[in-house]
Amino acid sequence: MTAAHVLADRAGAAQVLAGQVADKQSGEPFFFWLLAIVSVAAALGMIFMRKAVHSALLLATVMLSLAALYAVQDAPFLAFVQVIVYTGAVLMLFLFVLMLVGVSSTDSLVETLRGQRFWAAVCGIGFVVLLGVGFANAALGDSAGVKNANAEHGGNIRGLAYLLFGKYVFAFEATSALLITAALGAMVLAHRERTTPKPTQRDLSVERFRRAAQTGAHPGPLPGPGTYARHNAVDMPALLPDGTPSELSVNPIIAARTDTAHRHTDLDGQTEQQALDRDVRAVRTVTETADSERGRPRETEEDEK
Numbered sequence: 422m423t424a425a426h427v428l429a430d431r432a433g434a435a436q437v438l439a440g441q442v443a444d445k446q447s448g449e450p451f452f453f454w455l456l457a458i459v460s461v462a463a464a465l466g467m468i469f470m471r472k473a474v475h476s477a478l479l480l481a482t483v484m485l486s487l488a489a490l491y492a493v494q495d496a497p498f499l500a501f502v503q504v505i506v507y508t509g510a511v512l513m514l515f516l517f518v519l520m521l522v523g524v525s526s527t528d529s530l531v532e533t534l535r536g537q538r539f540w541a542a543v544c545g546i547g548f549v550v551l552l553g554v555g556f557a558n559a560a561l562g563d564s565a566g567v568k569n570a571n572a573e574h575g576g577n578i579r580g581l582a583y584l585l586f587g588k589y590v591f592a593f594e595a596t597s598a599l600l601i602t603a604a605l606g607a608m609v610l611a612h613r614e615r616t617t618p619k620p621t622q623r624d625l626s627v628e629r630f631r632r633a634a635q636t637g638a639h640p641g642p643l644p645g646p647g648t649y650a651r652h653n654a655v656d657m658p659a660l661l662p663d664g665t666p667s668e669l670s671v672n673p674i675i676a677a678r679t680d681t682a683h684r685h686t687d688l689d690g691q692t693e694q695q696a697l698d699r700d701v702r703a704v705r706t707v708t709e710t711a712d713s714e715r716g717r718p719r720e721t722e723e724d725e726k
Contacts, residue, residue: 452493460486477516484508495568498578626662630707640708661703669700 460483467479488503574580585593620628633640659670 449493453490456486456490456493460490473519474516477512477519481508481512481516484512495571496577498581623660630662633708634710640704661700662707663703665699665703667700 463479463482463486467476467483470476470479484503484507488500488508491497491500491503571577571580574583630640632638659667661667
């Protein structure tokens with residue numbers, strides 16, 4: 422080896438050392454550790470926060486810290502994409518929908534798709550393995566550095582375009598398909614189908630009296646105006662537990678009017694007092710039936726008075 426080669430090697434080593442010293446003097450390690458601490462703290466807060474809005478804001482902090490890390494590492498294109506696309510578009514849209522619709526803490530967390538925990542664990546283990554391989558390759562393999570890589574392809578944007586749409590085009594398309602699959606999965610999980618038919622007012626009334634018969638609790642007052650009616654008009658009578666209309670649920674002033682074509686005071690050809698007695702007998706019959714099913718003696722009318 423000639424003296425010229427030795428001098429060239431020493432000059433190259435001196436340039437590399439000078440570059441490392443310049444990077445350290447520029448404050449890159451300080452910003453790296455500062456942003457790393459902020460990112461990890463925000464990520465932990467995002468996981469343990471009870472309110473979804475707070476978690477979304479902390480996720481925005483993580484994304485902004487990641488964009489700052491890209492900028493420090495001489496990757497301005499990734500930094501701008503991180504801020505504009507992810508933080509400015511995707512996350513803000515998510516936060517807007519979250520604050521507009523709201524998320525209740527009482528929402529059911531029951532799995533709609535059974536057997537997904539096993540595959541989730543398998544995918545998680547595979548993701549950890551991929552991260553380990555990537556970190557090992559970055560730590561143990563030969564790296565040309567960001568500046569040399571950008572200079573080889575004429576800039577950061579051209580270099581990323583060459584890698585995404587040239588060398589790693591298959592992985593890029595596979596990631597796109599994975600994102601589409603994730604979007605479809607989110608729509609499937611968010612779509613909730615009722616497994617049982619919606620209970621009607623009659624079903625609720627029957628369940629109320631069944632619960633009263635089992636626990637001994639009072640079945641409740643007479644139904645209010647229009648509770649079991651087919652529309653919200655105040656002149657429609659409510660229905661008793663046996664399905665008959667209750668005259669007491671109609672306002673007497675409305676029932677006494679004679680300028681209308683149809684009134685409900687004569688549904689069964691009874692007066693208001695007769696309708697009152699009939700309603701009382703109906704409720705009393707249901708209550709006595711519940712008492713007899715529980716083995717309690719029926720109360721006489723004198724005891725009730």
